[in-house]
Amino acid sequence: MLQLVAVVGAGAAGLCAARHILSRPGSFAPPVVFELGDSVGGTWRYDERVGTLPDGRPVLSSMYRDLRTNLPKEVMMFPDFPFDPQLSSFLPHQEVQAYLERYCENFQLRPHIRFSTVVGNVRPVVTATEGEERKVTWEVTSSDLSGRQKTESFDSVLVCSGHYSDPHLPHVPGIENFKGKVLHSHSYRFAEPFSGQTVVVLGAKSSGLDISIELAKAGAKVILSHRDRPLKFPLHPAIQQSSSVVAVEDNGSICLQDGSLCDADVLMFCTGYNFKYPFLDAAQLGLDVQDHMVSPLYRFMVPPAFPKLFFIGICKIICPFPNFNCQVQFALAVLDGSVTLPPREQMEEEVRQEQQEKLQRGVQHRHLLKMDQSQWEYCDVLARSADFPPLLPVVRSLYEEVWRQRQIHPENYRRNNYRIVSSTEWELID
Numbered sequence: 001m002l003q004l005v006a007v008v009g010a011g012a013a014g015l016c017a018a019r020h021i022l023s024r025p026g027s028f029a030p031p032v033v034f035e036l037g038d039s040v041g042g043t044w045r046y047d048e049r050v051g052t053l054p055d056g057r058p059v060l061s062s063m064y065r066d067l068r069t070n071l072p073k074e075v076m077m078f079p080d081f082p083f084d085p086q087l088s089s090f091l092p093h094q095e096v097q098a099y100l101e102r103y104c105e106n107f108q109l110r111p112h113i114r115f116s117t118v119v120g121n122v123r124p125v126v127t128a129t130e131g132e133e134r135k136v137t138w139e140v141t142s143s144d145l146s147g148r149q150k151t152e153s154f155d156s157v158l159v160c161s162g163h164y165s166d167p168h169l170p171h172v173p174g175i176e177n178f179k180g181k182v183l184h185s186h187s188y189r190f191a192e193p194f195s196g197q198t199v200v201v202l203g204a205k206s207s208g209l210d211i212s213i214e215l216a217k218a219g220a221k222v223i224l225s226h227r228d229r230p231l232k233f234p235l236h237p238a239i240q241q242s243s244s245v246v247a248v249e250d251n252g253s254i255c256l257q258d259g260s261l262c263d264a265d266v267l268m269f270c271t272g273y274n275f276k277y278p279f280l281d282a283a284q285l286g287l288d289v290q291d292h293m294v295s296p297l298y299r300f301m302v303p304p305a306f307p308k309l310f311f312i313g314i315c316k317i318i319c320p321f322p323n324f325n326c327q328v329q330f331a332l333a334v335l336d337g338s339v340t341l342p343p344r345e346q347m348e349e350e351v352r353q354e355q356q357e358k359l360q361r362g363v364q365h366r367h368l369l370k371m372d373q374s375q376w377e378y379c380d381v382l383a384r385s386a387d388f389p390p391l392l393p394v395v396r397s398l399y400e401e402v403w404r405q406r407q408i409h410p411e412n413y414r415r416n417n418y419r420i421v422s423s424t425e426w427e428l429i430d
């Protein structure tokens with residue numbers, strides 16, 4: 001019997017899921033991909049609007065107008081689908097969107113996507129007890145633009161709904177006293193309106209740093225406030241680093257960790273995003289969903305209590321598309337029976353041990369889903385256990401090189417162009 005899989009979301013992860021499901025017609029029926037937007041691409045579908053749309057739905061994409069990728073296309077690509085070789089290595093977001101549309105056409109995914117359809121509920125239903133093995137099917141309730149609801153039954157669900165849409169806003173005591181504008185990078189689109197203003201940017205991760213550079217170039221004065229060690233590389237002269245924001249005084253002045261005060265026109269939170277799955281009942285699934293954490297997930301994908309539900313793309317600090325590609329292939333190998341998961345208790349125990357070990361190494365709880373160095377071993381393990389080709393060593397090598405360059409030349413590293421010369425080597429081209 002062919003299995004019917006529901007895919008929630010038609011961003012990069014959902015498209016990748018659909019592509020691999022369709023390539024296994026012996027095991028899977030064509031998937032049903034639910035997408036609340038009217039096109040594919042998710043994050044990469046730039047929308048100049050912010051806030052709430054006329055139909056009442058929030059704008060989900062956090063893409064800004066002048067964003068260029070922070071990974072070169074040579075490693076950013078899905079391993080089985082290159083970008084146009086004519087393009088430079090670091091791309092404007094439009095090129096990534098075009099790439100994902102091409103991916104969708106090439107693998108003929110579009111007929112399987114239901115656009116403008118929002119998944120409102122995903123629920124496991126225990127249908128029978130055959131001996132000791134319980135049988136779980138999945139009820140997916142969705143609604144289209146007219147509000148018409150539909151509930152359908154699936155054998156499994158791949159959750160590919162992304163996690164860069166719900167802004168994380170840390171509490172700043174007294175923020176109601178701030179007289180200027182408060183916004184989150186989720187609602188930032190371009191820098192011109194900030195010209196001549198003083199902007200306190202909170203957070204110096206990729207968005208915080210990138211947006212600070214855009215603002216500085218557009219003539220804003222930027223106070224880059226963060227709690228990491230001071231950045232060592234040369235920054236634009238209009239960017240000044242400061243310690244973290246601790247409060248806003250009664251008169252609207254901003255109070256910093258080091259005791260100093262500053263005044264600003266804008267507070268821009270580049271403080272990341274929350275995980276949010278409004279269509280899942282976490283408790284029922286045995287999951288704990290917090291702002292920065294979803295747990296327990298075996299191999300960062302599977303709730304041990306419900307091993308036919310998979311989260312794709314939940315890890316942070318990864319090479320996203322290649323990572324999704326590995327996760328999807330592993331998930332399908334589990335579903336088609338070629339990989340057997342350990343029993344529930346063992347999965348729970350493995351997750352617990354892994355988390356324990358990280359916490360003992362000093363990793364903060366909120367960073368438990370950050371992969372960084374461990375992403376390569378992770379993908380290798382998935383590839384070995386599910387018997388698909390591992391990521392080539394050159395992907396890691398170039399990713400790490402670019403990461404180094406970004407630390408040294410945050411403004412200019414995107415000028416480099418690279419070429420892959422073998423499975424282990426890349427070269428820099430003029």
Ligand SMILES: Cc1cc2nc3c(=O)[nH]c(=O)nc-3n(C[C@H](O)[C@H](O)[C@H](O)COP(=O)(O)OP(=O)(O)OC[C@H]3O[C@@H](n4cnc5c(N)ncnc54)[C@H](O)[C@@H]3O)c2cc1C
Binds near residue numbers: 009013034042069164
């Ligand atoms: C500002 C920014 C810059 C980035 N830069 C890079 C980069 O340079 N290189 C890189 O590789 N990665 C980058 N990323 C990471 C990026 O998130 C991934 O590349 C990738 O786009 C994530 O894909 P996804 O499918 O997991 O999620 P998304 O792209 O968010 O797609 C999720 C989809 O699910 C849909 N959806 C959500 N909920 C529902 C629902 N209930 N019902 C139906 N549909 C639903 C959404 O509409 C959306 O289309 C960046 C991210 C951001 C935010």
Ligand SMILES: *[C@@H]1O[C@H](CO)[C@@H](O)[C@H](O)[C@H]1NC(C)=O
Binds near residue numbers: 249263
């Ligand atoms: C706001 O109040 C603080 C004392 O709490 C003071 O040092 C600062 O100068 C004041 N700022 C303005 C703009 O008046």
